[in-house]
Amino acid sequence: MPKRVDPDQRRTIIAEAAVRMIAAYGLDDVKLTHIARAAHCTTGAITHYFETKDDVLLAALEHVCDRLFAKMAAGSDASALMGLYEALPCSDAEAFSEWKVWLAFWGRATFVPRLAAVHRAYYRRIEDMLVADLGDDPDDARLTAAAIIAAIDGIGTRVCLEPDLWPADRQRALLVRLLGPLLATLTIGETHAPAHASAA
Amino acid sequence: MPKRVDPDQRRTIIAEAAVRMIAAYGLDDVKLTHIARAAHCTTGAITHYFETKDDVLLAALEHVCDRLFAKMAAGSDASALMGLYEALPCSDAEAFSEWKVWLAFWGRATFVPRLAAVHRAYYRRIEDMLVADLGDDPDDARLTAAAIIAAIDGIGTRVCLEPDLWPADRQRALLVRLLGPLLATLTIGETHAPAHASAA
Numbered sequence: 001m002p003k004r005v006d007p008d009q010r011r012t013i014i015a016e017a018a019v020r021m022i023a024a025y026g027l028d029d030v031k032l033t034h035i036a037r038a039a040h041c042t043t044g045a046i047t048h049y050f051e052t053k054d055d056v057l058l059a060a061l062e063h064v065c066d067r068l069f070a071k072m073a074a075g076s077d078a079s080a081l082m083g084l085y086e087a088l089p090c091s092d093a094e095a096f097s098e099w100k101v102w103l104a105f106w107g108r109a110t111f112v113p114r115l116a117a118v119h120r121a122y123y124r125r126i127e128d129m130l131v132a133d134l135g136d137d138p139d140d141a142r143l144t145a146a147a148i149i150a151a152i153d154g155i156g157t158r159v160c161l162e163p164d165l166w167p168a169d170r171q172r173a174l175l176v177r178l179l180g181p182l183l184a185t186l187t188i189g190e191t192h193a194p195a196h197a198s199a200a
Numbered sequence: 201m202p203k204r205v206d207p208d209q210r211r212t213i214i215a216e217a218a219v220r221m222i223a224a225y226g227l228d229d230v231k232l233t234h235i236a237r238a239a240h241c242t243t244g245a246i247t248h249y250f251e252t253k254d255d256v257l258l259a260a261l262e263h264v265c266d267r268l269f270a271k272m273a274a275g276s277d278a279s280a281l282m283g284l285y286e287a288l289p290c291s292d293a294e295a296f297s298e299w300k301v302w303l304a305f306w307g308r309a310t311f312v313p314r315l316a317a318v319h320r321a322y323y324r325r326i327e328d329m330l331v332a333d334l335g336d337d338p339d340d341a342r343l344t345a346a347a348i349i350a351a352i353d354g355i356g357t358r359v360c361l362e363p364d365l366w367p368a369d370r371q372r373a374l375l376v377r378l379l380g381p382l383l384a385t386l387t388i389g390e391t392h393a394p395a396h397a398s399a400a
Binding site for chain 1: 311
């Protein structure tokens with residue numbers, strides 16, 4: 001008799017396997033059989049949940065974003081800069097694979113509108129999480145949030161392309177060099193106080 | 201009688217066509233026939249110069265980097281921040297296509313060592329060009345150069361994914377928000393003086 005598996009759990013297992021296999025083989029060369037083997041299921045089970053390769057890619061990105069949101073939420077007690085460390089490729093064992101999914105997704109989302117739309121929604125959500133700490137003027141806070149996101153994206157890209165040159169301490173030093181002066185202007189670097197507090 | 205074409209000129213024409221076609225179709229879907237049509241040559245002429253699709257991609261990246269280096273060299277009289285505007289997707293009509301080539305290249309270079317090696321060499325050269333203006337301590341200047349590159353990469357990525365949300369003035373505002381505070385610490389923001397001058 002076949003094992004009963006909760007559909008949500010099965011989706012999560014497949015998405016997590018997709019992250020690892022996209023990171024291992026690249027988006028061009030990853031096969032459904034790789035993902036099936038990593039998820040301990042049949043390729044039929046994968047196509048049952050995900051119709052196309054882009055659906056699998058979207059599920060992988062969803063998994064990556066869920067983990068990022070969880071890390072950002074958990075890090076809200078630390079200083080602003082320490083919280084941002086959680087978004088770097090060195091943050092934990094899975095993060096490097098997750099970054100490779102981001103890069104694969106970017107390369108494809110530029111040409112596939114429905115992927116770009118999902119990406120935009122995730123970035124909006126990340127901005128919303130950051131904006132809450134960045135002051136009273138919503139447009140201004142959103143620009144600062146976009147600057148922080150761009151900093152993380154640029155560093156993550158470099159690290160993915162030259163992992164041997166960017167060990168964890170050098171990733172963090174690069175983040176401090178790039179964002180330290182901006183965060184200092186907001187006075188959230190050490191105190192994590194919202195920006196408008198400094199104007200009071 | 202067939203026209204005589206200088207081989208270097210033919211390579212450049214094909215590379216320039218590859219940039220436009222990769223930007224138009226995406227790396228997954230671009231065909232040699234697209235590039236041949238855009239370069240007004242046969243697919244045979246392309247395979248004569250470039251053996252594989254990765255060779256064409258490398259030629260496209262080379263073309264993009266040559267243009268970037270030329271823009272950086274030409275911009276050396278302007279302020280540091282104005283010079284960096286030249287690296288944004290809004291800098292001229294071709295720049296947006298060139299950014300899509302970067303993104304396509306990143307997604308693939310993460311998995312193809314010989315592409316990653318070429319990418320690394322280009323980034324080293326960009327860093328070298330920046331480092332000359334960033335102070336006496338070579339390691340420290342290189343970290344600042346890497347921070348500037350990461351800022352540009354992060355902004356370019358965002359703009360490529362959401363072009364309608366990031367018109368030229370907003371791209372520049374994002375660059376100023378992210379890099380203005382860092383450049384101010386170097387005192388090159390307005391004066392373009394090397395960083396060590398401020399310590400004198």
